[in-house]
Amino acid sequence: VSPLVTSPIYPPLSGKAATEEPVVSFSPNWATIAKNDSITLTCTVGPTAPLSQRYSWYRDNRRINGKERSFIIGKAEEKDSGNYQCQAGTSETSDPVRLNVTNDRLILQAPPSVYEGDPLTLRCYSPYTKPVNATFYKDNETISSLNDSLTLGASVGLAGTYRCKVCQPTEFNHSSPYSSAGIAITFQELFPRPEIRADKDGVQGGDVLTLSCHTALNPARGATQLQFAFYRNGHNVQGFSSSSNYTIQSARPQDSGNYTCDTAAPSVSVTKGSPGLSIHIHGEYNVMLCPGQTVLVWTFCTCNCMYSTTIKQHISRELLCIMYILNPTHSVYLVI
Template identity: 80%
Template sequence: MLGRWCPSLQTGPQIAKNDSITLTCNIGSTNVERYSWYRDNERINGEERSFIIGKAEEKDSGNYQCQAGTSGRSDPVRLSVTNERVILQAPPSVYEGDPLTLRCYTPYYTAQNVTFLRDNVIISSSLTDTLTLVGSMAMNGTYKCKKNLQHHTNHYSPYTSAETVITIQELFPRPEIRADKDGVQEGDVLTLSCHTALNPARGATQLQFAFYRNGHNVQGFSSSSNYTIQSARPQDSGNYTCDTAAPSVSVTKGSPGLSIHIHGGTLRDRRYTIENTIRLALAVCILLSGSLLSYCHIKRQVN
């Protein structure tokens, strides 16, 4: 399906000459008899779900796409074959909460002291080639790595990889909490809802929602994006927020606050108004009855 799937790489899109690389066509189903592969929009040999390059050459660089049966082509994925001494292998993008694995690869030299940088700021220094992070929106940026390469016995020189731009795809935006009515009166039914939108490409991800009043939990995490107060009371007034979570990838985002004020005393005031109206009507009836009796009595005396 065009625009929804793309081939996946077993490493990052940067590889060294003579390396082996496997591309896999991820289309959501494995029950496809025939696959088609394209490089830079030209058909290439390969009818299996996985496309293997046994010994990469520079001519293998390009934008790769796959097609399952008669479906549309996938989104392209870029593969670059390079002779660089230091290669940063990293996915061009990952989703929030997914692992982001960086590899500082030196195919031709013995190396030591690995440093990873984002936007020219050091994020890790170690002796290992790989660094695994958890994707978050704050990790968008330009990455590179440095290594000391051995040229002669006990002689090392620093080298830096080419820069790679990594994009973190948002799983869902910050939620917004909404009320189903304004001017809530005591005794009203009030429903609050937690609104967000899951990225369509991750439609299988389950979201859960929780609600808070003045920072205290009033409804724990569940699949329901609604919180209902069946009979609102003045003590239900406060600042309401909601959290949206994707437990499978440990991503949680909170909404801005929504101030809710329950106008109290309305039912009591209505009862008092009705009672006072009845009293007033009775008083008027008594007064009119008394006046009528007095008038009749006076009229008899005159006659």
């Protein structure tokens, strides 16, 4: 069984690809090709990268000839098999992508990487003749017996071990069965489950509070657009948009609750929700001096403190207050 190489998940940056790391892609997009077939490897960098720069190519961590954005293997040999990486200028080196070159009579071809939400396309291929009536198997169970190619709907549940089998005519007009080697197909995360964060602890009434929905888009899918939505106690407070932030301009006790966020990639119908974050917002204090009381700077006084509770009632308590002068026209009273 030949496993497909999977890429790591990158540090969260609120829905953006973590870095401008280059990505290696294949055309045609098959991880396994036949001997003497051709394939083009392309090094793709983010949109902010310079258009004109020098590229470096590596196979199994060793530098190989190639200074252009595309690296062409015109007539593949088995020695061309390996893990390919590229570097654009002084960028980080890309994650490795595995290419297999085989002399097998029958090959099951699949993309080098399959992501959440992607359809899975397989091809039962022979370099000698076009297979007819190919039968595809997943975990040794028949899933199709029609053409030489098969496309399955996007689902992480499609992960498994695949192979194909055909009956090809011989020179004596007899049919001879051939079976491909099995390949293990796994689905990479497009982005991990998001995490909701608050920009401050101990929120007081009247504070500006910003909640952020953090995740990390896989750099290999940097062009995928993410959208975010926010909820309090299961009720939507901000619909899906490109903003990963939700701001409460003047927090009130009734804004307290359990907050969650969703991250979605609408183009591939992938949506993930965050764990909850409990937010408690304290009421506002309005401190007033007692009528007719004379107060000196840095002295203690008794005052009434009006406290706004979550049920919108006002209660008056005798609290110990301290006053200090910020400037000749502004005073601040601290409750202690």
